[in-house]
Amino acid sequence: MRIIANNSGPGARVEEFDLRQPLEAPDFRTLLRALGNFGVLCFPRQDLDAAKLAAFAGRFGTLEVNVANMFHAEGLPEIMHLSNMRDAAGTPLGLSDAGQGWHTDMSYSHDIALANVLHAKLVPMRDGQPLGDTQFLDMHAAYEDLPDEVKQRLEGRVAVHDFEKFWDVMRLRPGSSRGPLTEAQKARKPPVQQPIFRVHPVTGRRVLYCNPGYAIRIAGLEPAESDAMLAFLFRHQMQAKFLHSHHWTPGDVLMWDNIATIHNAVADYGPDEPRFILRAQVMASLDYGALAA
Ligand code: OGA
Ligand code: MN
Numbered sequence: 001m002r003i004i005a006n007n008s009g010p011g012a013r014v015e016e017f018d019l020r021q022p023l024e025a026p027d028f029r030t031l032l033r034a035l036g037n038f039g040v041l042c043f044p045r046q047d048l049d050a051a052k053l054a055a056f057a058g059r060f061g062t063l064e065v066n067v068a069n070m071f072h073a074e075g076l077p078e079i080m081h082l083s084n085m086r087d088a089a090g091t092p093l094g095l096s097d098a099g100q101g102w103h104t105d106m107s108y109s110h111d112i113a114l115a116n117v118l119h120a121k122l123v124p125m126r127d128g129q130p131l132g133d134t135q136f137l138d139m140h141a142a143y144e145d146l147p148d149e150v151k152q153r154l155e156g157r158v159a160v161h162d163f164e165k166f167w168d169v170m171r172l173r174p175g176s177s178r179g180p181l182t183e184a185q186k187a188r189k190p191p192v193q194q195p196i197f198r199v200h201p202v203t204g205r206r207v208l209y210c211n212p213g214y215a216i217r218i219a220g221l222e223p224a225e226s227d228a229m230l231a232f233l234f235r236h237q238m239q240a241k242f243l244h245s246h247h248w249t250p251g252d253v254l255m256w257d258n259i260a261t262i263h264n265a266v267a268d269y270g271p272d273e274p275r276f277i278l279r280a281q282v283m284a285s286l287d288y289g290a291l292a293a
Contacts, residue, residue: 001027003034003041009244010039010138010261019046019056019253028059031255032292035115036202039261040136040244043253048119050079050278053253057117057280064106064113064281071095073278082118082277084269094276097176099265101169102137102238103213105258105281108163110192113258114201114284123248124273130247131269134254136261137242143197143208146236154196154218154229161214163189169213193219196233200260201288208237211262237262259284 001017012034017027034041048056050073057063063078071094073079083094099105106113124131143151164181171178181189196218198209212234218226245266246254256263269275 001030003030003038005038006244009242010136010141011244011246012038012041014041014043017043019043019048020052023056023059029292032060032202032288035255035257036200036260036288036292039138039140040246040254040256042246043255044249045251046119046253047251048253048278050074050076053117053119053278053280054079056253057115057255057282060117060286061114061282062285064283066281078280080279080281082279083122083275084124084271085122085274085276097170097173097178097267098279099134099263100267101166101213102211102234102262102264103166104209104211104262106283107194107209107211108161108166108189108192108214112194112284113281114286114288115255115258115282117253117255117280117282119278120248120250120252120254120276121278122274122276123250124269124275126269126273130249131266131273132275133245133247133266133268135243135245135264135266136256137237137263138244139207139209139237139242139260139262140200140203140205141242142237142239143206145242146208150229150232151197157196157221158193158219159196159210159215159230160191160217160219161194162191162216163214164191165216166213191216198259201284202292203260204289207260208233209259210234210237212238213262258282 002015071081081094085093
């Protein structure tokens with residue numbers, strides 16, 4: 001296994017490692033550390049079926065099963081399909097608008113996510129260039145770069161994260177097939193509080209854990225002050241110096257840290273430029289500090 005840092009920004013490539021093999025403890029620890037240190041790991045030229053992807057991702061924690069989601073691999077509800085494709089009858093083959101806006105997966109949930117693992121089977125192309133990048137911002141760096149007075153002011157504070165915020169942004173887009181959340185759906189996804197700064201379990205360093213997709217308010221601040229502070233944090237974290245855009249190649253397995261990055265799916269491709277990706281969501285269910293030591 002060879003880990004090569006990207007030239008600029010966060011992220012690294014992991015070469016010379018076939019993810020179909022069982023992941024032995026030393027390699028697991030190397031990858032866990034790399035995930036914390038680089039934020040995004042690309043394993044190029046992989047060829048995994050849904051079961052192999054689940055086996056690899058599942059080494060890092062419990063895989064989240066999205067009960068409401070119809071788009072999953074046969075017999076493996078923990079492997080979701082992201083796609084803009086349809087079958088001959090016009091039935092969608094996957095979730096077509098996942099992640100189109102800056103967010104952190106599962107920040108709206110009491111139990112947070114460690115990582116996502118996506119495996120590209122088809123990548124939309126135009127004029128020889130891949131479309132549908134997934135972009136990342138480095139929240140270790142964003143925390144470190146905050147003014148000291150903001151670090152002090154927000155230390156120990158929590159923000160409220162609400163699933164409905166991102167849902168409604170997506171729903172109000174032209175062409176969205178999403179309806180408003182029902183009261184029953186809202187009751188299953190009540191807003192939750194998350195610390196604004198967390199100590200990353202692998203690196204032991206603080207990260208800014210806040211994102212425009214789900215964070216709606218800072219607890220304990222007046223509404224106007226909370227709005228202004230969130231607007232500041234969103235502007236701050238969105239600076240180009242923290243950015244890494246992943247240009248997909250079919251066969252890529254992309255694993256990202258959901259504690260120390262926020263991400264965005266770029267929707268720059270059309271319905272006849274097919275994209276098909278297998279996806280696993282790894283919950284932060286293990287003691288990563290001990291496992292990375
Ligand atoms: C996700 C997501 C990004 C993409 O899977 O959580 O945001 O580029 N996807 O598909
Ligand atoms: Mn996402």
